[in-house]
Amino acid sequence: xxxxxxxxxxxxxxxxxxxxxxSIDNVIFGYHNxxxxxxxxxxxxxxxWVLSGGYIKRTESIDEAAKxxxxxxxxxxxxxxTQFMAFGNPxxxxxxxxxxxxxxxxxxxxxxxxxxxFDYFVSIGYYTLTEFELVKPNGxxxxxxCQWWDIKKLPPLLFDHREILVAAFKAMRLxxxxxxxxxxxxPHKFTLPEIHTLYETILGKKLDSRNFAKKLISTGIIKKxxxxxxxxxxxSPFLYxxxxxxxxKALKNGMVLAI
Amino acid sequence: xxxxxxxxxxxxxxxxxxxxxxSIDNVIFGYHNxxxxxxxxxxxxxxxWVLSGGYIKRTESIDEAAKxxxxxxxxxxxxxxTQFMAFGNPxxxxxxxxxxxxxxxxxxxxxxxxxxxFDYFVSIGYYTLTEFELVKPNGxxxxxxCQWWDIKKLPPLLFDHREILVAAFKAMRLxxxxxxxxxxxxPHKFTLPEIHTLYETILGKKLDSRNFAKKLISTGIIKKxxxxxxxxxxxSPFLYxxxxxxxxKALKNGMVLAI
DNA sequence: ATTTAATATGTAAATTATACGTAATAATTT
DNA sequence: AAATTATTACGTATAATTTACATATTAAAT
Numbered sequence: 120x121x122x123x124x125x126x127x128x129x130x131x132x133x134x135x136x137x138x139x140x141x142s143i144d145n146v147i148f149g150y151h152n153x154x155x156x157x158x159x160x161x162x163x164x165x166x167x168w169v170l171s172g173g174y175i176k177r178t179e180s181i182d183e184a185a186k187x188x189x190x191x192x193x194x195x196x197x198x199x200x201t202q203f204m205a206f207g208n209p210x211x212x213x214x215x216x217x218x219x220x221x222x223x224x225x226x227x228x229x230x231x232x233x234x235x236x237f238d239y240f241v242s243i244g245y246y247t248l249t250e251f252e253l254v255k256p257n258g259x260x261x262x263x264x265c266q267w268w269d270i271k272k273l274p275p276l277l278f279d280h281r282e283i284l285v286a287a288f289k290a291m292r293l294x295x296x297x298x299x300x301x302x303x304x305x306p307h308k309f310t311l312p313e314i315h316t317l318y319e320t321i322l323g324k325k326l327d328s329r330n331f332a333k334k335l336i337s338t339g340i341i342k343k344x345x346x347x348x349x350x351x352x353x354x355s356p357f358l359y360x361x362x363x364x365x366x367x368k369a370l371k372n373g374m375v376l377a378i
Numbered sequence: 379x380x381x382x383x384x385x386x387x388x389x390x391x392x393x394x395x396x397x398x399x400x401s402i403d404n405v406i407f408g409y410h411n412x413x414x415x416x417x418x419x420x421x422x423x424x425x426x427w428v429l430s431g432g433y434i435k436r437t438e439s440i441d442e443a444a445k446x447x448x449x450x451x452x453x454x455x456x457x458x459x460t461q462f463m464a465f466g467n468p469x470x471x472x473x474x475x476x477x478x479x480x481x482x483x484x485x486x487x488x489x490x491x492x493x494x495x496f497d498y499f500v501s502i503g504y505y506t507l508t509e510f511e512l513v514k515p516n517g518x519x520x521x522x523x524c525q526w527w528d529i530k531k532l533p534p535l536l537f538d539h540r541e542i543l544v545a546a547f548k549a550m551r552l553x554x555x556x557x558x559x560x561x562x563x564x565p566h567k568f569t570l571p572e573i574h575t576l577y578e579t580i581l582g583k584k585l586d587s588r589n590f591a592k593k594l595i596s597t598g599i600i601k602k603x604x605x606x607x608x609x610x611x612x613x614s615p616f617l618y619x620x621x622x623x624x625x626x627k628a629l630k631n632g633m634v635l636a637i
Numbered sequence: 638a639t640t641t642a643a644t645a646t647g648t649a650a651a652t653t654a655t656a657c658g659t660a661a662t663a664a665t666t667t
Numbered sequence: 668a669a670a671t672t673a674t675t676a677c678g679t680a681t682a683a684t685t686t687a688c689a690t691a692t693t694a695a696a697t
Binding site for chain 2: 138139140141175177178179180181182183202204205206207208209239241243
């Protein structure tokens with residue numbers, strides 16, 4: 120947690136530590152119990168929500184910046200972030216509800232417009248998908264709220280953040296067919312119905328369970344164990360684990376999952 | 379063409395007109411007569427080559443900037459540019475052969491390092507594909523050469539430009555299966571063998587001509603004419619044109635071309 | 638009329654994807 | 668102990684798609 124002094128310094132002198140005119144926006148998707156959500160924050164005094172964004176330090180790569188920013192927001196260190204698109208036009212961060220007032224007050228600035236923070240920023244979009252029970256949502260200093268929103272019931276978003284979110288969602292759904300998911304989302308040992316439900320939730324459609332299992336198993340990224348999960352008064356499903364070697368290879372080189 | 383005065387002003391005061399720390403790099407692929415090439419420039423006094431890059435004006439979007447920069451380099455106004463990735467890490471533009479000397483001399487700067495131009499830049503990568511006979515290669519003011527290079531015999535590249543080029547090439551090959559190409563590359567009326575060769579050249583592999591024709595025609599993006607091209611002492615192939623409405627729809631919404 | 642080198646075209650086989658139903662089972666209830 | 672309940676496990680037949688492949692046609696030159 121940053122001190123107020125550090126925050127004040129960052130607001131005033133941020134352009135000395137951070138790159139100007141280029142920033143990161145992270146779309147943090149959370150999955151839990153058949154629900155897909157996205158982490159949003161609401162700036163103080165504003166009634167629209169924003170993605171978790173941040174600036175790039177002069178000493179770090181854009182991938183590192185995205186990871187640091189995601190860590191600050193979620194407390195998680197092992198997020199797998201995917202860069203999907205850059206957004207940049209002079210109007211992208213104009214909005215009648217632009218939240219400059221608060222910061223202007225914090226640092227006693229006459230005209231926030233003169234300020235590095237409110238300049239034209241090109242934003243590099245990353246997304247990640249995580250188990251949302253693991254996350255301690257932790258808003259930025261000037262945020263009034265930080266919470267998960269169901270992907271189907273989004274609140275009004277500030278700036279072009281809805282456009283970014285939608286682009287991330289589309290990119291994620293496409294990536295699903297070429298890269299594995301689930302390692303950070305499911306327990307170490309999971310059942311076929313669990314991973315099946317995960318895919319159905321993200322894609323927002325039913326997948327035939329027999330065909331899904333056949334295809335997923337044929338990729339080699341999961342291995343069947345000789346154990347079952349006790350799920351109460353029903354037949355006990357077998358447990359599976361990810362074959363981490365093949366999983367990582369598929370993350371790196373891609374695969375085909377024609378579900 | 380810019381005057382020397384304008385250039386001098388841009389070098390000194392560029393940060394007033396352009397965004398800092400974020401730039402565009404265009405990978406300009408050129409196709410002609412069964413050859414796929416890429417447009418590169420060689421900075422004065424340096425023996426490595428660079429992509430055509432540029433800065434983003436404070437008044438334009440990144441897409442507009444990419445288009446303007448590509449126009450400056452090729453003289454062409456109707457290039458279709460595709461954003462494929464952003465590149466950013468503190469070392470990406472360090473190189474033992476870094477071409478600061480020339481510019482330092484031009485503007486009488488003691489230490490080029492203090493200069494906005496030689497700061498850490500995050501670069502947004504775009505690629506385009508054009509008929510290279512149409513292009514008048516036109517290097518930037520401080521470039522000694524600007525020419526097409528065969529994609530299979532690249533010269534040494536400066537900075538991370540080889541990485542960017544390779545990423546663009548991969549992205550282009552992938553896009554080929556989901557978006558149409560050819561409109562800017564082929565004559566208005568073209569034959570099946572011509573478009574077949576285009577795809578083979580870009581993909582770098584043989585495609586069965588019967589199956590290729592079947593699949594391409596089934597997308598609906600080309601229409602057969604009742605005319606033939608005279609190609610000398612051989613059977614005259616039929617001419618085709620693009621169905622521009624369907625072509626543009628496929629550019630926008632994607633398509634499947636399972637070649 | 639012959640030669641040459643290119644274009645045009647269709648089908649059978651192989652592969653892949655889809656659709657679909659029933660038996661097994663774990664714990665709870667009766 | 669038997670019955671109930673809700674869930675998992677599993678295989679095959681059909682449809683759709685993709686792949687492989689060979690011959691007749693033709694335009695101009697000789």
